Amino acid sequence: MSRNSSQSVLVGLVSGLLMIVGWPSGMAGMQPPAVSGVILAQAPPNPRPPDIEASIANLRQRLQITPAQEASFGAVANVLRANARAEASAPHQPPANASAVDELRAEIQYDEVELAGLKRLLPALEALYASLTPAQRQAADATFRQGPGG
Numbered sequence: 001m002s003r004n005s006s007q008s009v010l011v012g013l014v015s016g017l018l019m020i021v022g023w024p025s026g027m028a029g030m031q032p033p034a035v036s037g038v039i040l041a042q043a044p045p046n047p048r049p050p051d052i053e054a055s056i057a058n059l060r061q062r063l064q065i066t067p068a069q070e071a072s073f074g075a076v077a078n079v080l081r082a083n084a085r086a087e088a089s090a091p092h093q094p095p096a097n098a099s100a101v102d103e104l105r106a107e108i109q110y111d112e113v114e115l116a117g118l119k120r121l122l123p124a125l126e127a128l129y130a131s132l133t134p135a136q137r138q139a140a141d142a143t144f145r146q147g148p149g150g
Contacts, residue, residue, distance in 0.1 A: 052084040062143050063136050072128040079124045083117035 056077045065073045090113040094106040125144075132140060 052081055056080055059143060062139050063132070064139070069128065069131050072124075072131050075124040076121070076128050079117075079121045083121065086113055086117060 059080075060073060060077075063073070087110075090110050091106060092110060094102045098106070129137065129140060
């Protein structure tokens with residue numbers, strides 16, 4: 001196989017994978033520029049960190065948490081706070097002169113922090129979800145499809 005053919009196959013595989021799994025976090029809605037059939041990675045701008053307390057308050061309001069559900073909700077809120085701290089302290093971007101390998105390595109490291117946070121959130125959310133009414137479960141389902149903070 002020629003070098004150009006190999007490069008085209010690689011670009012096609014990467015493009016297909018990104019279409020299947022979606023763009024890396026922080027790049028939703030962005031489209032990478034294409035140059036000569038090669039997709040270029042583009043670092044997302046430094047977004048302002050979300051106000052986790054506002055997100056938690058929004059979640060409490062959307063789910064209409066009752067006093068009996070407060071302890072389970074508090075556990076979810078604590079995990080959300082810990083996850084926000086962990087993500088804020090994780091390196092978001094490699095240096096400007098980083099290689100493609102360094103870029104990918106940095107994205108993997110950040111994604112691992114996010115994945116660890118989701119794994120911590122699951123048991124707390126399962127406990128809360130078990131205590132929700134059917135209407136609250138519908139609200140939770142809709143809210144978590146958008147992200148825990150709404």
